[in-house]
Amino acid sequence: xxxxxxxxxxxxxxxxxxxxxxxxxxxxxxxxxxxxxxxxxxxxxxxxxxxxxxxxxxxxxxxxxxxxxxxxxxxxxxxxxxxxxxxxxxxxxxxxxxxxxxxxxxxxxxxxxxxxxxxxxxxxxxxxxxxxxxxxxxxxxxxxxxxxxxxxxxxxxxxxxxxxxxxxxxxxxxxxxxxxxxxxxxxxxxxxxxxxxxxxxxxxxxxxxxxxxxxxxxxxxxxxxxxxxxxxxxxxxxxxxxxxxxxxxxxxxxxx
Amino acid sequence: xxxxxxxxxxxxxxxxxxxxxxxxxxxxxxxxxxxxxxxxxxxxxxxxxxxxxxxxxxxxxxxxxxxxxxxxxxxxxxxxxxxxxxxxxxxxxxxxxxxxxxxxxxxxxxxxxxxxxxxxxxxxxxxxxxxxxxxxxxxxxxxxxxxxxxxxxxxxxxxxxxxxxxxxxxxxxxxxxxxxxxxxxxxxxxxxxxxxxxxxxxxxxxxxxxxxxxxxxxxxxxxxxxxxxxxxxxxxxxxxxxxxxxxxxxxxxxxxxxxxxxxxxxxxxxxxxxxxxxxxxxxxxxxxxxxxxxxxxxxxxxxxxxxxxxxxxxxxxxxx
Ligand SMILES: Cc1cc2nc3c(=O)[nH]c(=O)nc-3n(C[C@H](O)[C@H](O)[C@H](O)COP(=O)(O)OP(=O)(O)OC[C@H]3O[C@@H](n4cnc5c(N)ncnc54)[C@H](O)[C@@H]3O)c2cc1C
Ligand SMILES: Nc1ncnc2c1ncn2[C@@H]1O[C@H](COP(=O)(O)O)[C@@H](O)[C@H]1O
Numbered sequence: 001x002x003x004x005x006x007x008x009x010x011x012x013x014x015x016x017x018x019x020x021x022x023x024x025x026x027x028x029x030x031x032x033x034x035x036x037x038x039x040x041x042x043x044x045x046x047x048x049x050x051x052x053x054x055x056x057x058x059x060x061x062x063x064x065x066x067x068x069x070x071x072x073x074x075x076x077x078x079x080x081x082x083x084x085x086x087x088x089x090x091x092x093x094x095x096x097x098x099x100x101x102x103x104x105x106x107x108x109x110x111x112x113x114x115x116x117x118x119x120x121x122x123x124x125x126x127x128x129x130x131x132x133x134x135x136x137x138x139x140x141x142x143x144x145x146x147x148x149x150x151x152x153x154x155x156x157x158x159x160x161x162x163x164x165x166x167x168x169x170x171x172x173x174x175x176x177x178x179x180x181x182x183x184x185x186x187x188x189x190x191x192x193x194x195x196x197x198x199x200x201x202x203x204x205x206x207x208x209x210x211x212x213x214x215x216x217x218x219x220x221x222x223x224x225x226x227x228x229x230x231x232x233x234x235x236x237x238x239x240x241x242x243x244x245x246x247x248x249x250x251x252x253x254x255x256x
Numbered sequence: 257x258x259x260x261x262x263x264x265x266x267x268x269x270x271x272x273x274x275x276x277x278x279x280x281x282x283x284x285x286x287x288x289x290x291x292x293x294x295x296x297x298x299x300x301x302x303x304x305x306x307x308x309x310x311x312x313x314x315x316x317x318x319x320x321x322x323x324x325x326x327x328x329x330x331x332x333x334x335x336x337x338x339x340x341x342x343x344x345x346x347x348x349x350x351x352x353x354x355x356x357x358x359x360x361x362x363x364x365x366x367x368x369x370x371x372x373x374x375x376x377x378x379x380x381x382x383x384x385x386x387x388x389x390x391x392x393x394x395x396x397x398x399x400x401x402x403x404x405x406x407x408x409x410x411x412x413x414x415x416x417x418x419x420x421x422x423x424x425x426x427x428x429x430x431x432x433x434x435x436x437x438x439x440x441x442x443x444x445x446x447x448x449x450x451x452x453x454x455x456x457x458x459x460x461x462x463x464x465x466x467x468x469x470x471x472x473x474x475x476x477x478x479x480x481x482x483x484x485x486x487x488x489x490x491x492x493x494x495x496x497x498x499x500x501x502x503x504x505x506x507x508x509x510x511x512x513x514x515x516x517x518x519x520x521x522x523x524x525x526x527x528x529x530x531x532x533x534x535x536x537x538x539x540x541x542x543x544x545x546x547x548x549x550x551x552x553x554x555x556x557x558x559x560x561x562x563x564x565x566x567x568x569x570x571x572x573x574x575x576x
Contacts, residue, residue, distance in 0.1 A: 011527070013391040014546055041497075095359070110298065118355060119371075119388050124398070126359025126369045133365035133370065137439040139328050142355040143510070157447060159510050160325060160352050161268055165447040168326070171440035179510070182499040215368030216405070219397040220378070221389070224550075230558030231541060241561045241569035245543055247557060248485075251539060253461055253518050254574065255486040 001055035001149055004109065005044045005104055006116045006128060007074065008063045009033040011021070013121050023220040025092050035070040038117025044181035046115050049149050055079045055112075060105065062088045062098065068202065069193070074195040076188045077094050085207040091200050095123060099131035099208030107137065111173055113149060118177035125214040129177030141171050142177030257405040259292025262336065262343040263269075265308065267301045268355055273310070275349040275411040279464045280310045281418025282376055283347055288343075288376035290344060295338055302389045302429070309421035317432040321439055322343060327356040328441035335364045338404075345383060346406045351509070358408040367404040371527025372528065374522045391527045410528055411509075412535070426469035449538070451506020454488045461487035461518045464507055467494045468523015468544065468563055469561035475500055478522055481567050484574035490514065492524050543567075 009016060012032040033058050046057045059074040060066040063086040071082040077177070085105055119127045133140025145165065146157040149172070156168045157177060233240045248254055261283040266273040274447060276296075281526040283294045293312040298305055300322030305314040315337055334357060346361060346533060348354040350372055362369035375386030375394070382401040388410065389396050400407075456462060463482040469475055475489075482489045496506040507514055509529040518538035524530060526542070526549055534540070535554050542555035545561045552558045559566065 010392065013393055017390055019394075037494075072491060096362075123371045124387060124389055124396055126371055127355055130356060130359035133361060134331075137398060140356070140360070141327055141441065143352045155444070158327075158352065159309040161266075161280055161509075163449060163506070163510055163512070165445055165449065166324065167443050167445045169444050175441070180493075184498045201408055205275065213380075215362075215366075215371065215402060217399040217401065219384075219399050221394050221396050224392070224395050224553065226386075228553060230540075230552040230555035232480070232547075232552075233557055233559045237561050237565040237569045240561050241566060241573055242567075244557070244559075244570060244572045247539070247541065248461075248518060251517060253485070255401055 001047055001049070001053055003040070003057050003058060003113045003115055004041050004106065004111045005045065005046045005059045005074070005079070006114065007034045007059055007061045007070050008040040008117070008128070009061070009067050009070060009157045010036045010121045010126065012050060016099055019221055023222070024184045024218050025221070028091065032082060033064070033066045035073070035204060036117045036120040038119060038178060040185045043077065043079070043103045044118050044219040044244055045178050046149055046185070048182055050078065053149055055149065058083065060085065060102065061102070062093065062101065062207065071202045072193050072196045072200070075200040076192040077186055080213040082200070082202045084202050084204050087205050088207045092122060094212065094214045095126045095131050095234060096214050097129055097210065098211035099128055099135055100212030103135045104208030104210050105119050105143045105205065110220070113147070113172060114175040115147065118179045119174060124218070125216070129175050133175035134174065138173055138179070140175040141168060141170060143179045144176050145180050146182045147176055164211055184209035258344060259287065259290035260288045260295055260341065261292060261345045262295045262338065262341065263311070264346070264353065264357070265270045265296050265298040265304070266349060267304060268299050270301070270306050274312040274416050275351070277310070277416040277419030278410060278411065278414040279349065279419065280308065281345040281416065284310050284412040284418065285400065286345060286376070286378050286383065290381070292344060294344065297334060299333055305427045306424055306566070308425050309423040310419045311425040312487060313426045313428055315428050317430045319432050320437050322432065324443040325353065326437050326439070326441055326443050329436055329536050330359055331360050331364070332435040333430070333432045333551065334361060336432070338365045338523050340405065341440065343393070344404060348408050350408045354408040358406050359405045365404065367406050368400060368402065368408040369410050370398050370400070371408050371481065373407045373409045376407060376409070378490065388528055390434070391525060392531070393548065411532060435549065449503065452575060453502060454504070455508070456490045456505055457512050457514050459488050459516055461485050462490045462514060462516045463487050463520045463522065464490040464492070464524060465495060465522050466492040466524030472500045474564070477567050478573050484569045484571050492530050497538070521551055522567065525549045525553055526554060
């Protein structure tokens with residue numbers, strides 16, 4: 001059993017996102033990048049599969065800001081190999097192109113399962129799991145909360161609307177968009193990541209020159225027009241608390 | 257090619273989902289602007305076709321593999337429909353089916369796809385889609401100038417009333433048997449959810465906590481406030497995924513929709529999937545240290561005071 005986990009770096013959305021001069025991308029120069037939270041979940045689920053059925057886990061990332069941290073972090077957590085596809089350029093990479101690059105690499109790898117995050121904060125032209133599955137001509141399932149591999153098939157739990165969860169059986173190989181792992185992603189200390197950095201090598205492989213245009217024109221990015229915005233309560237914690245209590249009282253919602 | 261707009265109907269528990277009417281209503285506007293038809297694909301639930309009166313034609317398909325939602329079966333049938341009918345635009349929601357299918361249609365039908373759409377209008381022969389990106393912090397304006405496109409639309413973006421019309425649409429049954437041969441995915445069962453300890457949809461007041469709380473231990477801080485208000489604790493998805501709160505306390509797209517008189521959001525960013533479940537609360541007060549957090553766009557009142565400074569002050573004033 002070989003499980004591949006594509007991981008991706010996304011701008012930390014807690015930061016201020018400034019736009020580039022032409023307005024079609026976020027200004028990446030001073031941005032903080034973090035691993036896509038759903039990719040962390042996919043990695044955790046892959047590691048759970050490894051623990052229960054002895055699979056080999058391979059993480060793969062494109063050469064993007066701070067991706068080394070994600071790849072070494074994955075090795076420290078228990079991934080068997082980490083691969084970095086280099087030469088992919090800078091700036092926002094459409095999902096179509098990302099999936100074409102990964103599909104080309106996957107073709108030479110051999111695998112049973114591809115587990116990646118169900119979506120990412122910078123998805124605009126589709127989600128990677130679905131794009132990859134369709135490109136590879138494989139069955140693919142998104143919004144998954146558990147994967148159990150059993151020989152040539154996997155049992156998958158998929159969430160539908162309103163928290164309904166169904167179980168599906170899918171023949172392998174297959175691509176899964178993970179929403180949440182069966183358990184919270186494991187924590188790994190900085191010292192373990194440093195160890196991985198010293199011992200485990202990240203393999204660098206030139207990225208395929210895949211095309212993969214979105215087929216649309218991104219006119220511009222913009223901050224949402226604030227049709228409605230909260231009235232901001234000014235002052236220190238005490239003053240703000242006072243105002244909030246008044247608001248709650250005015251609604252008749254203070255108990256007793 | 258055509259000027260038609262095709263909508264994927266979503267149904268749950270034997271009823272059409274509200275978002276389907278939202279999409280049908282917007283499809284009507286676009287189809288009228290382009291001079292085309294509104295078409296709806298309704299799989300595994302032909303009995304509901306009569307409710308889709310805003311469509312010119314409803315394509316229905318019945319097959320054992322369509323009895324339950326099966327992503328592979330849906331993908332194959334939809335692909336066969338778009339290849340045969342060549343609509344100008346296909347509309348899905350961003351629910352599970354949209355995440356499974358919209359990008360797959362893009363690849364399989366060679367059409368651009370736009371994710372997380374919240375606005376959509378005709379622009380001459382083409383369309384302009386407005387989509388959320390970066391957790392709702394930014395919008396992207398996307399020009400769809402070609403002869404085909406797919407949009408995955410966030411529920412609540414368009415009025416549902418525009419998609420409800422009391423007249424029977426034409427119905428065309430499709431024989432899907434041939435394309436459903438040799439499926440590699442099958443639905444094997446429904447996992448019954450564990451019963452929740454409290455029904456947060458019934459509460460007048462909710463104290464709702466997000467990742468800003470930082471750790472399980474610090475959840476106590478919010479619990480104290482909830483107690484003082486006589487309210488249950490609710491939360492965003494990351495908290496239930498971590499197991500810090502039971503799943504029944506999750507507000508949002510994959511949790512429950514709540515409409516309390518007061519929704520106190522602590523350390524919640526206001527991602528679209530969360531907002532979907534609480535935007536109709538009567539009074540929303542949000543505490544988030546990031547002044548640009550999208551939660552402030554749905555909140556009535558907001559503060560950027562640190563929740564760990566604010567909550568004790570609130571408790572002090574609420575506890576006699
Ligand atoms: C298919 C699908 C379904 C989903 N369904 C749901 C759903 O049902 N419900 C849901 O909630 N999410 C859902 N999500 C997840 C959603 O995309 C977001 O990841 C999630 O809502 C973010 O939760 P959050 O706001 O708690 O965390 P974050 O986005 O990390 O926000 C934490 C916030 O806390 C603030 N903060 C930090 N420290 C403090 C402090 N000391 N004081 C005050 N503020 C502070 C930060 O500024 C930040 O804005 C779904 C995702 C997918 C893909
Ligand atoms: N057309 C559809 N699109 C998306 N999801 C669907 C569709 N039909 C059924 N489902 C899902 O399948 C589950 C069972 O639906 P039903 O068989 O109608 O009770 C629901 O939770 C729906 O979310």
